[in-house]
Amino acid sequence: MTFENEHLLPGQVGHFFVLLAFVASIVSAISYFTASKTQLENEKQSWIRFARGAFFIQAFSLFAVFCCIYYICSNHYYEYLYVYKHASRELEPKYLLACIWEGQEGSFLLWALWHCALGMVLIFTAKKREAAILSIINTAQFFLILMILGLYIFNVRIGSSPFVLTRNELAGPIFSQPNYLSFIKDGIGLNPLLRNYWMVIHPPILFLGFASTIVPIAFAYSSLVSKDWGGWVKAALPWTLFSACVLGTGIMMGGKWAYESLSFGGYWAWDPVENAAFVPWLILVAGLHCMAIFNSTKNALRASYLFIILTYLFVLYSTFLTRTGILGDTSVHSFTEAGTAMNVLIGIYVVAISLPVFYLFFKNYSKIPSIQKEEDMSSREFWMFIGGLILFLSALFVISITSLPVYNKIFGTNLADPQDREFAYNKVLVLVAVIVGLLTGVSQFLRYKNTDKKYLIKKIAWPLGISVVGTGLLMIFYPVDYTQKGPGFLVAVNLALFASIFSVLANGFYLKSVLKWNLKAGGAAIAHLGFALMIGGMLISSGNKKVISDNSKTGLFIPFAKDPTGRGTENPMENLTLLKDVPTRMGKYTVTYVSDSASNEKDRTFYNLHFQKIDSVSGKVEENFVLSPDAYRMKDNNLTSNPGTKHYLTHDIFTYISTISVPDASKDTTTFKPHTLAIGDSVFYSKGYYVLNGIEKNPDNERFHFSPADTALVADITVFSNNGTSYKAYPALVIQNQELNFINDTVNAENLYLNFSGISNGNKFKINSKENDKLTEFITLKAYYFPYINLVWLGLVIMSVGFVVSLVNRVKAPRIWAYMSIGLVLMFLFYLFLLANN
Amino acid sequence: MKTSSIVILVVIAAAIGALLMYSVDFSTYDTIGSAKEKQGQYVHLIAKLDKSKPIQYDALKDPNYLSFYAVDSLGNSTQVIYRNTKPAELEQSERVVLKGKMEGNVFECNDILLKCPSKYKDDKKQLEKTVTQY
Numbered sequence: 012m013t014f015e016n017e018h019l020l021p022g023q024v025g026h027f028f029v030l031l032a033f034v035a036s037i038v039s040a041i042s043y044f045t046a047s048k049t050q051l052e053n054e055k056q057s058w059i060r061f062a063r064g065a066f067f068i069q070a071f072s073l074f075a076v077f078c079c080i081y082y083i084c085s086n087h088y089y090e091y092l093y094v095y096k097h098a099s100r101e102l103e104p105k106y107l108l109a110c111i112w113e114g115q116e117g118s119f120l121l122w123a124l125w126h127c128a129l130g131m132v133l134i135f136t137a138k139k140r141e142a143a144i145l146s147i148i149n150t151a152q153f154f155l156i157l158m159i160l161g162l163y164i165f166n167v168r169i170g171s172s173p174f175v176l177t178r179n180e181l182a183g184p185i186f187s188q189p190n191y192l193s194f195i196k197d198g199i200g201l202n203p204l205l206r207n208y209w210m211v212i213h214p215p216i217l218f219l220g221f222a223s224t225i226v227p228i229a230f231a232y233s234s235l236v237s238k239d240w241g242g243w244v245k246a247a248l249p250w251t252l253f254s255a256c257v258l259g260t261g262i263m264m265g266g267k268w269a270y271e272s273l274s275f276g277g278y279w280a281w282d283p284v285e286n287a288a289f290v291p292w293l294i295l296v297a298g299l300h301c302m303a304i305f306n307s308t309k310n311a312l313r314a315s316y317l318f319i320i321l322t323y324l325f326v327l328y329s330t331f332l333t334r335t336g337i338l339g340d341t342s343v344h345s346f347t348e349a350g351t352a353m354n355v356l357i358g359i360y361v362v363a364i365s366l367p368v369f370y371l372f373f374k375n376y377s378k379i380p381s382i383q384k385e386e387d388m389s390s391r392e393f394w395m396f397i398g399g400l401i402l403f404l405s406a407l408f409v410i411s412i413t414s415l416p417v418y419n420k421i422f423g424t425n426l427a428d429p430q431d432r433e434f435a436y437n438k439v440l441v442l443v444a445v446i447v448g449l450l451t452g453v454s455q456f457l458r459y460k461n462t463d464k465k466y467l468i469k470k471i472a473w474p475l476g477i478s479v480v481g482t483g484l485l486m487i488f489y490p491v492d493y494t495q496k497g498p499g500f501l502v503a504v505n506l507a508l509f510a511s512i513f514s515v516l517a518n519g520f521y522l523k524s525v526l527k528w529n530l531k532a533g534g535a536a537i538a539h540l541g542f543a544l545m546i547g548g549m550l551i552s553s554g555n556k557k558v559i560s561d562n563s564k565t566g567l568f569i570p571f572a573k574d575p576t577g578r579g580t581e582n583p584m585e586n587l588t589l590l591k592d593v594p595t596r597m598g599k600y601t602v603t604y605v606s607d608s609a610s611n612e613k614d615r616t617f618y619n620l621h622f623q624k625i626d627s628v629s630g631k632v633e634e635n636f637v638l639s640p641d642a643y644r645m646k647d648n649n650l651t652s653n654p655g656t657k658h659y660l661t662h663d664i665f666t667y668i669s670t671i672s673v674p675d676a677s678k679d680t681t682t683f684k685p686h687t688l689a690i691g692d693s694v695f696y697s698k699g700y701y702v703l704n705g706i707e708k709n710p711d712n713e714r715f716h717f718s719p720a721d722t723a724l725v726a727d728i729t730v731f732s733n734n735g736t737s738y739k740a741y742p743a744l745v746i747q748n749q750e751l752n753f754i755n756d757t758v759n760a761e762n763l764y765l766n767f768s769g770i771s772n773g774n775k776f777k778i779n780s781k782e783n784d785k786l787t788e789f790i791t792l793k794a795y796y797f798p799y800i801n802l803v804w805l806g807l808v809i810m811s812v813g814f815v816v817s818l819v820n821r822v823k824a825p826r827i828w829a830y831m832s833i834g835l836v837l838m839f840l841f842y843l844f845l846l847a848n849n
Numbered sequence: 850m851k852t853s854s855i856v857i858l859v860v861i862a863a864a865i866g867a868l869l870m871y872s873v874d875f876s877t878y879d880t881i882g883s884a885k886e887k888q889g890q891y892v893h894l895i896a897k898l899d900k901s902k903p904i905q906y907d908a909l910k911d912p913n914y915l916s917f918y919a920v921d922s923l924g925n926s927t928q929v930i931y932r933n934t935k936p937a938e939l940e941q942s943e944r945v946v947l948k949g950k951m952e953g954n955v956f957e958c959n960d961i962l963l964k965c966p967s968k969y970k971d972d973k974k975q976l977e978k979t980v981t982q983y
């Protein structure tokens with residue numbers, strides 16, 4: 012049977028290039044491996060030339076595959092399952108890229124593409140290490156392309172191709188008809204949670220971070236095979252810095268995304284997927300410090316090897332956790348079950364590179380030089396090493412709790428997350444923050460080998476003194492009042508706050524008094540300063556985060572159901588219901604749900620909330636703004652909401668919708684009750700009465716604008732409710748272009764609808780009213796006050812800049828390059844963090 | 850003191866710390882029956898919404914009170930109180946993971962995770978159902 016309207020060519024081309032890339036990766040891996048084993052210079056060079064050719068073919072092919080996927084997605088060819096699952100017609104073009112990396116296949120492809128880019132740079136810069144390094148990268152490519160291969164070997168499908176056809180994958184009666192495509196009207200499209208600007212930029216950065224961790228381990232491998240212990244460190248250091256910078260930024264960018272657009276009310280939730288990226292970063296930074304130690308003192312070489320290898324192992328382990336579906340119920344955003352064959356593949360990939368390198372490392376362990384003499388207690392390298400060790404141990408702590416589902420799988424246990432997952436992590440890591448803060452503050456002033464005690468005391472006296480006083484003042488005037496977890500934790504939080512203030516100051520003093528603002532050499536100090544600032548910002552913003560939509564304080568709370576436990580009021584009631592047009596008190600604000608506006612995306616609505624802060628004494632409006640959180644309501648009632656946030660320099664007001672009123676499908680059956688009123692007459696309704704104050708002809712005010720050709724009569728009505736409030740309503744009667752129109756008015760708070768239908772004899776007016784309690788529109792929202800959240804983002808930017816400064820300094824690039832790259836990074840981050848807010 | 854011994858001490862201290870943390874507060878996955886025996890203990894229940902019993906929720910009156918009945922695969926049932934808004938897809942969910950404590954005959958729930966068909970586009974059966982709906 013031939014099917015109508017299918018476009019099979021792009022899929023065939025795409026699949027051809029997948030196969031070509033796969034073969035090329037094998038050829039390139041083998042040739043590079045042979046080259047690295049060959050001693051004869053001529054033969055080696057010819058192998059390398061051959062391997063390079065294969066690598067270029069592979070890179071080109073992968074790029075072509077990417078173009079093919081982009082092409083089929085942008086043309087909505089639903090004959091491809093990948094397009095059907097991830098694209099849809101209503102999706103704005105900017106999300107097209109996001110569709111591509113929403114799925115497993117696309118994200119593996121993205122990862123492989125970054126490997127290609129990194130490989131290109133290494134071909135031209137790695138010199139004598141090229142063969143060994145590229146053989147590792149090609150091995151990784153072999154596995155990544157295997158994941159998207161989609162070939163049957165012994166009836167087992169190896170990898171899942173993005174080019175499989177919907178009709179081959181899904182069963183259904185429509186697929187036996189030649190015109191089945193005409194039944195598939197639209198694709199499923201991008202998950203509404205992911206329809207966000209950040210989905211376009213966060214994954215590529217994060218995957219570049221993941222992909223780049225292969226470079227340090229490849230350098231380590233090259234030294235193990237060439238038995239050139241130690242020589243690799245200097246060459247790999249800039250790459251390690253690059254990797255730490257990109258991965259760190261990528262992770263926190265995920266935090267920024269979560270804060271901007273996901274509704275869990277924060278930037279970090281210790282979700283397994285977040286941890287899975289954070290753990291390799293911690294180990295990588297530990298490795299980075301060991302490498303820096305080795306560079307200056309020849310110590311810590313073995314630890315450098317160990318941490319760099321472990322980093323890569325943990326990057327792949329986290330891939331395993333997030334992509335095999337093993338996390339199941341514990342994570343909000345992991346991929347689901349990918350099938351046994353895929354899981355086995357991912358499992359093999361996890362160990363395929365790191366285990367052999369580990370083997371080489373242990374085999375040569377005794378040959379790797381190490382200094383037997385103990386480091387001096389007053390030396391910088393000693394405390395740097397301790398710092399690295401602390402980071403490594405915290406990484407082990409985090410991953411051991413995150414791996415709970417893995418233990419359950421292996422040992423058949425049924426352990427689950429602790430009651431307060433975030434606190435389980437926080438209570439340990441807050442102590443880590445104390446230690447790391449103190450270490451990053453003090454160790455800048457230490458010197459390699461040993462440090463004069465007097466010099467050290469003289470140098471840290473000022474920052475220490477100021478931070479003691481500063482923390483003291485902060486505790487008096489702006490204390491962190493996070494008492495939920497008891498006094499012990501509060502003390503730890505304050506200690507951590509002190510340590511991070513100290514670290515910021517100490518690093519600042521170091522830049523000023525030791526480096527004399529020679530920032531080029533101050534990459535480490537800048538990065539540490541940024542890191543400490545970020546930690547300090549996290550402590551303050553999370554510690555003093557306040558729920559302002561506290562229902563128990565508004566007085567609106569009406570218990571309606573008998574609570575069988577009888578202790579309802581103990582719990583915080585974080586959701587607040589706002590009726591349309593009814594001003595409600597929320598914290599310092601008076602909030603009114605004014606209107607909703609549809610967006611150009613299907614199912615998405617913005618809810619406009621008017622916030623006012625009125626000074627209670629003078630009655631002056633101090634703050635006045637509108638927030639528009641939005642929500643997608645899908646046809647199956649699935650509600651996905653995005654926050655609306657008002658950004659101030661010192662704090663954010665953060666709101667998101669948790670429930671919306673469901674418009675009643677049943678028609679409004681009540682009818683208007685007619686009344687004939689003279690001016691000054693009043694009419695009773697169930698909850699009060701209303702008075703006709705007067706009739707205006709063609710008024711021109713903020714509410715009505717009529718042209719001189721129109722004839723308009725507007726009734727001025729005041730509604731007096733039994734509860735003492737009064738409202739104004741202006742139903743109107745307009746004759747426009749010889750047509751009579753009624754403009755009804757609604758007092759939502761009272762469910763009262765008013766209509767002005769005409770003039771009666773004797774200066775009387777026909778005013779009709781009806782009441783209907785089914786039409787009450789409302790939203791339920793949560794609102795938070797986040798203080799000093801900008802410190803977190805500022806700290807992140809400073810840290811990234813510090814990494815880049817170090818990086819540029821290490822590669823000894825010409826000055827112009829240095830300025831250009833720092834400028835680019837700054838521009839990029841500026842763009843991401845400021846413009847993306849809108 | 851030798852520096853290496855300090856390093857070892859740090860490692861040991863951290864290891865003890867980690868072990869202590871570990872032994873403390875993990876919870877478990879339970880059935881309704883076993884949770885009823887562990888009164889007041891924090892557990893994870895894997896259950897289903899009992900559609901034959903009413904769901905009580907009125908955001909207009911109290912947005913922070915939801916009550917419904919859950920039934921597990923062994924047929925045991927319990928009332929669940931969740932002091933938060935009603936998850937929009939509760940009625941559509943195929944499975945719920947409820948985190949909280951059993952208090953008498955009521956499960957006091959702190960967090961609800963829903964397994965909903967619409968969220969899982971990698972589920973082939975679900976795709977087959979939806980492919981013709983558009």
